[in-house]
Amino acid sequence: MIDPNEAIPIQLTVNGQVRRVNVDPRTLLVHLVHEQFGLTGANxxxxxxxxxxxxxxVDG
Ligand code: FES
Known part of the structure; x- marks a missing residue:
């Protein structure tokens, strides 16, 4: 079971670049890309x- 208070490691590829981050499982994807990757194209x-x-x- 996932502890909602514990960051989990994830890996994703964004615009062709592999990124590894530890993230609060409640984080919205749009907030992750804005705040951790500095990508603000998604509004x-x-x-x-x-x-x-x-x-x-996602996946094309
Ligand atoms: S559906 Fe994501 S901001 Fe409205």
């Missing part, structure tokens, strides 16, 4: 999953 709108502003393509 933040409602933060509730309604508007689609933060949509990112």
């Amino acid at each position: 933040i709108g409602c933060l509730n999953g309604y508007c689609g502003t933060c949509t990112m393509l």
